[in-house]
Amino acid sequence: MKKTLSTLLLAVATVFVLGSCSKKLRPLHGDNVKVEPQMLEVVAGQVPAKIHVTFPAKWFPKKAVLTITPVLRYNGGEKVGASYTFQGEKVYGNDPVVSYTHGANATLSFSAPYVPQMAKSKLLLTFGLKGSNKPIADLEIAQGVIATEMLATAQVAKVALAPDSFQRIIKESYDASILFQIQQADIRRSELKKDDVQDWKGLVQQAKQADNQTVSVEVQAYASPDGGQKLNEKLSEQRERNTTKMLKKEFNKQRMSDIAIDAHYTAQDWEGFKTLVEQSDLQDKELVLRVLSMYSDPEQREREIRNISAAFSQLADEILPKLRRSRLIANIQITGKSDQEIKEFLDKAPKELTLEEMLYAATLVQGKEQQENVYQLISKLHAKDYRAFNNIGTLLYERGALDQAQVYFEAAKNRQNNPYSNINLGLIALSKGDLAQAATLIGAGSSVPEAAPALGLLYLKQGQYAKAVAAYGKTISNNAAVAQLLNSDYGRALSTINALPQPDATSFLIKAIVGARTNDSTLALSSLKKAISMDSKIAHLVSGNLEFAKFAGTPEFAQLLSSTSTH
Structure with missing residues (x-):
């Protein structure tokens, strides 16, 4: 997303270069530095930036050695990037030389793993001049990090339930x-x-x-x-x-x-x-089959086959x-048993039910707790079958107990290497940021329907947004909408959110970002209002969120945040 933070980039920060050959102090201005992207954004779980620095003509002292380090500072911490050292024309060394007469251009790369506190942060350039103990002021070059990618999470992805084979x-x-x-x-x-x-x-x-x-x-x-x-x-x-x-x-x-x-x-x-x-x-099998394919008339077929004398003798004896x-x-x-009969057996004589009937019975009971009880019973009566263990894991996963869920998914996989548990363990790996392990596991579970959205989330977390959109296909979910949003498919993202049967606060936040990126203030603000009304914590995510920078100074936006803070 291309936006101009004019007040930031035009701000003058003074860097005092105190080389031994300097006769006067010269400032390095903010407009000598350009950041790409102008607004930092999470991509593949990282905050990447290219920092283009222009050293003006007659600025870099000939005997100076200057080190520049990008640093992203936020409340409670900082991430320090790689340092870059430059030297003047009369310095003996191996660092890039900056001409005093002509100046030079340089590109610095920065990347750091994203943490939520970075949403409100500052990207700075820090300076160190060899041979000088006098501190040099930091140069602020960017503010905040857009973390829209983080709205897609493995925790809300659809886990794979191992099905029963019950047939009435x-x-x-x-x-x-x-x-x-x-x-x-x-x-x-x-x-x-x-x-x-x-x-x-x-x-x-x-x-x-x-x-x-x-x-x-x-x-x-x-x-x-x-x-x-x-x-x-x-x-x-x-x-x-x-x-x-x-x-x-x-x-x-x-x-x-x-x-x-x-x-x-x-x-x-x-x-x-x-x-x-x-x-x-048959010795002449291919020849006989060729006759059948060449001739459709029964009498001609028979004549041609009889002409294969050795083969026909064997045909007459064996075929x-x-x-x-x-x-x-x-x-x-x-x-088979009716639903009512299965329920009655489950209550009074569960051992009389077959394994498939018991697995089917779990789909008939009301409530997740009762469903888990049925699967726990199956896991004891049919301990060698993997499906009950996998399905207990899905229930734990859905209520956020990912570590416990992982134990059951692994227990299921130990009983039988199956695609359902592989997909679910792949989602666990995604939730922990282990993309390599997630790719292996999701690939091993590619035969089940849940593989497509899991693969979509994997691509999304790898920063491959176009591939993520393709993998999601017609999936209707918040995660799919985030992939479409990040791929600039704004109309499709909006259609996905509108098609959700039960949109939540995150759904409306995504919808609000679509409105902001498409300059639809009505859509953005109304969706934000709905999101915050469903979950007051959204207000904290919105305040200072660069996705809504264009609304930050408007009375409508301020009123929205002030009204929700009173709830």
């Missing part, structure tokens, strides 16, 4: 196959006695008798691709008819005559043929017999 309606499908001899449709007794067919019939009967299950049956009959289209169509139809008749007879014996059978047939099972070839170790079949399909639907 579970759909399962079971298959068995009855095989036929070549060009035959009769069902052999040996096929009915096969284990897979007997097991299939048992599953159907069990589902039919269960109170919480329903079952439906399909028959799909096929013929292998060898043989003519008409022959195969007639053959597959007969197989379907015989299979359906057999099933109805079996169901009648088991008193399941009301089970409907949905029957179909396919004349030439080319799809099944392709699947079996792909799964085989085609598996395609002469009727496929039996049992579609079973299992209905």
Whole structure:
């Protein structure tokens, strides 16, 4: 943000350079120093500045050695930057030389980790002249630090809750196959006695008798691709008819005559043929598959495949017999416990619930304390599962107990390296300023939805605001709005804040900064008023905040602060 502090930069501060060759004292003026940015601002948790110094012509004594040190002073402390030493033309040394006749330009770099007290601070240049014990006055070059970046915090980021896999309606499908001899449709007794067919019939009967299950049956009959289209169509139809008749007879014996059978047939099972070839170790497998892809006409396909004599012999022995079949399909639907039933079991007999039902039950209870109690119970009954430990950590995180939350996230990760706990530990690392560790952990949790906003916050804290905005995408949060604000996407930041379902005091403070940066005094002051009414501590953040420097001398701003101070 480019603003001019004319009163600051035009102020004359006198620096007495007392070199042995000086015949008179000469001041170094404030307009000989330019600070970039003119208003210091937190970027990636640091307060950086480039300080451009112009040494005027005939100012720097030829035998002088001058050291300049940037210092940021604030209530209770100071941060001292790197010192820069310059020498006159007649000094023997290795420091940059300043010409007496022409002067020189120099750039000093300064950076310090931000602390909240720096919001009200002064950036000074301090001077030391070699060989002189006489103090030289400091030169004030900037006031205050804009700390808007710090409004985005890991503490309000969305943590990742490990989900349950509870399904009230579970759909399962079971298959068995009855095989036929070549060009035959009769069902052999040996096929009915096969284990897979007997097991299939048992599953159907069990589902039919269960109170919480329903079952439906399909028959799909096929013929292998060898043989003519008409022959195969007639053959597959007969197989379907015989299979359906057999099933109805079996169901009648088991008193399941009301089970409907949905029957179909396919004349030439080319799809099944392709699947079996792909799964085989057929010598000319790729050649056969190429024929299938090149020709769509069934008769031409058959001719071309038969021409591959060695392959066709193997096909006839290993592949085609598996395609002469009727496929039996049992579609079973299992209905689980209702929400009310789960609640009742949770109160009276929690051990009767499955792990997934218990995890789901935690989402049904009212209040965070009760929810934590359920997760604590799960952690004891199912101590090897990571999810309850992770989810206890999320509840602790949300109430600000980050150290305790970290213990549970690590306990979850020790049980199973999972993306949810990685994301949450990444947020913990962000809250501690460990950006490298945060990047590793967030990367390891990239598969979960919460990864995007966590990555957005990481980029924001790295000072990469455009990347942060891209990572946040359509996320609606204060942190996302801060990223957009710092990226100068003011309209988008305002839209994000307006879309928040429950805006808080920080939301309105962000909105006020948007107003200030876009010269909308009505938006800025009304939003500030709302922010302070929601949290009186905001008034302290606003007083002296350079984001609102243009309003500092106005009666409206003064009235706003004075009226809130009486609450």
